[in-house]
Ligand SMILES: [Zn+2]
């Protein structure tokens with residue numbers, strides 16, 4: 742995982758002016774595993790940087806992505822999510838609560854994807870959809886309750 746200093750160096754290489762807002766975005770993204778969206782970043786920074794704009798967030802993210810420090814995940818058509826872990830890995834999206842979590846992809850799987858891909862392919866995104874553990878348990882609780890009521894009726 743990269744440091745804020747490395748992030749600043751890459752932004753500078755990309756020709757970006759290093760501002761306190763860009764540094765704050767780097768600090769916020771660095772080491773995060775919850776894949777924040779631009780809305781989330783905007784919300785978290787707005788208090789300290791009332792003039793921050795979505796344009797600054799997106800352009801900073803794009804520069805980081807171009808220099809290989811960040812993945813921009815377009816998992817749904819409403820928003821993108823930022824992932825400061827540039828190593829290939831899969832993402833699991835909970836369709837109930839929206840949580841986006843990482844899962845590992847074995848090297849041989851990645852190799853076989855690359856083998857079959859056009860030569861110009863430069864990135865891979867693998868998404869799985871379903872229910873996260875928390876939501877699955879919630880679901881089970883809910884689907885159990887009508888059953889319990891039925892059994893209570895039988896006992897009476
Ligand atoms: Zn969930």
Ligand SMILES: [Zn+2]
Pocket residue numbers: 776824826830831832842843
């Ligand atoms: Zn991730």
